[in-house]
Amino acid sequence: MKYILASASPRRKELLTQAGLAFEAVPSHIKEIIRKEDPAEIVMDLSLQKAEDVYRTLQPVNRTVIGADTIVVYQGEILGKPADASEAMDMLSLLAGRTHQVYTGVTLILNRGGDPTVRSFYEKTDVTFYPIDRFDLQDYIASGDPLDKAGAYGIQGPFAIHVKEIHGDYNNVVGLPIARLYQELKTFPD
Numbered sequence: 649m650k651y652i653l654a655s656a657s658p659r660r661k662e663l664l665t666q667a668g669l670a671f672e673a674v675p676s677h678i679k680e681i682i683r684k685e686d687p688a689e690i691v692m693d694l695s696l697q698k699a700e701d702v703y704r705t706l707q708p709v710n711r712t713v714i715g716a717d718t719i720v721v722y723q724g725e726i727l728g729k730p731a732d733a734s735e736a737m738d739m740l741s742l743l744a745g746r747t748h749q750v751y752t753g754v755t756l757i758l759n760r761g762g763d764p765t766v767r768s769f770y771e772k773t774d775v776t777f778y779p780i781d782r783f784d785l786q787d788y789i790a791s792g793d794p795l796d797k798a799g800a801y802g803i804q805g806p807f808a809i810h811v812k813e814i815h816g817d818y819n820n821v822v823g824l825p826i827a828r829l830y831q832e833l834k835t836f837p838d
C-alpha cells in the first residue's frame with residue numbers, strides 16, 4: 649500500500665520514513681477551522697479537514713491519505729503555533745515548570761475504487777517541563793526553532809533539555825503517533 653501524507657511537516661515525513669512506509673507528501677492548503685470544543689475532537693476534526701482536502705483534490709485509488717494535526721493544551725487553553733517571538737515567550741513561560749497535554753489527531757481515508765473508508769483517532773501525551781529561566785527561553789526563541797511548532801517547542805530538538813517527563817507516546821509530541829498509526833493501518837482492508 650502506498651500513502652499520501654496531507655502535510656508538509658518535516659517531522660511527520662521523518663517519522664513515516666523511519667517506519668518504512670512508502671509515501672508522497674501532498675500538503676493540504678485549507679484554512680483550518682476549529683468546529684469542536686473538546687481537544688480530542690478538535691484534532692480529529694482538523695486532521696479530517698486536511699485529509700478530505702487532499703482526497704478531494706487527488707481522488708486517489710488504492711492509496712491511503714493520512715491527515716494529522718497537533719495541538720498543545722494547558723488548563724483548557726489551546727496553544728497553537730506562535731505568531732512571533734513574543735507569543736513564543738508567553739507560551740513557553742506559561743508551560744515552564746508545569747504539565748500540559750499534547751493531542752494529535754489522525755485521519756485515514758482509503759479508496760479501493762468504491763466508497764472511501766474513513767477512520768479518525770487521537771493520542772494524548774502529558775508533558776512536564778522543568779522550571780526554565782528567562783535567559784534560556786530567550787536563547788531558544790532566538791534560534792527560531794519554536795516558531796513553526798504548536799506550543800512553541802519541539803521535544804526532539806534543543807528544547808529537549810527542559811523536558812522533565814512525559815506520560816504517553818513520545819512521537820505523538822513530535823507530531824505523529826507512528827506506532828498507533830501503524831496499528832490502525834494494519835486493520836484496513838487489503
